Amino acid sequence: MIEILGIYKNFKKIEVLKNINFNVNNSEIVGLLGENGAGKSTLLRIISTMISPTAGTVHVNEYDLLENSKEVRKNIGVLFGNEVGLYEKLTARENLEYFAKLNSMSDTETKNRINELVEQFKFEDYADKLVGTFSRGMKQKIAIARSVIHNPKVVLFDEPDSGLDFKSAKIVFDFIEFCKENNKSVIFSSHSMENIKLFSDRIVVINKGEVVKIFNVKEYQEKYSNKEINNMLFNLV
Template sequence: MIEVQNVSKRFGSFTALHDVSFRVEAGEVYGLLGENGAGKTTLMRMMATILRPTQGEIEIEGFSVTKEPEVVRRRIGILFGGDVGLYSRLTARENIAYFGSLYGLQKAQIAARIEHLSRVFEMEPFLDRPVGPFSRGMRQKVAIARTLVHDPAVILLDEPTTGLDVTAANLFRRMIRMLQEEGKTILFSSHNMTEIDKLCKRIALVHRGRLHYAGSVDGLRERYGMHDLDELFMAVVEGSDR
């Protein structure tokens, strides 16, 4: 479960997020929707305890990100889009194992998790090769496996399919559904409306640092009398800019 309560974040005189509140239920895949620069990454960095809210509170599984950050970190897996942050000279296996050790896993636990994840993400052919020459899709698979090595209850995915081809993006969507079946709580941010529509029943829509909708996708469609999520997003944005 993720609880965001009246959260604001300011950087000097600039307000990146203003009074944002929503709740992600346990076992839910929840979409955080907004254009680039809307404040999605800032919000997820606060959830990950990388940034502190200027105002308000965020709780992960009942633990405060500001008062109990170490407890929160053990319960989350986080993947940011763009640079996946792998060590190029290490193999895929070594990259995943290194992060497993940072979470305090024993060698036997790490080995078992790597074998499981390598099967799930079809990484066996390149598991013991250095990641430097890997394609974008291969690197993203390793990064996702690294995110999941400690079997977190809550998973934060910020623009995770950036740069992926159709095959890799489809594999990612299958992975999300599999994790949901395992009872994981997943917050998935994107500006790709089609992807959000395929994965999420409920969303939070952020524009220019403000929350403009939090609820079901069907409820948003009913409110505006439209089905296409791209058109819905533009209707909300244009209405807020007037």
């Protein structure tokens, strides 16, 4: 579970996030929607302990971001769409083995987990090829697998469908739904409003650093047409 409690973030005199408050339950997918510069990536970087908030805090499975950042990091898997973070002179499997070691996983645990991820992300045919030979979309899938090698309870994906074709994007979102089915908390952002609507349980709309609306997707789909929901979202962002 993620609890975001009164988060503010300033860069010098610029207020980037303003009093952000919402929870993400276990077995829930929350989509972040907003224009470029709205503050989505900054919020995810704060939750992942990459940067500190100016005020407020975050609880990840009851661990406080400010008081126990090490335990927070153990519980989180994170990927930013434009930062694949892979070693191109290693194979896909070797990359995963390396990051498993960084997470203090045993050899047996590593082998079993890599086999699971290779099957889930469908890269059996190139698991033992050098990452430097891969397309942008192939690297993205390996990077997502790398981010969850330690089987975290919380998953943060910033534009996980970036650079992916339709089939590869489906594999990624199937995995996000798999995370939900396995009692994980997921936050993701995407430039695709359709993907946000299709795969989120709730949508958090951020405009100029503030949460302006939180949608329960199922409730709105029962009341409004797809076109009406699109118009609401467009007007908010």
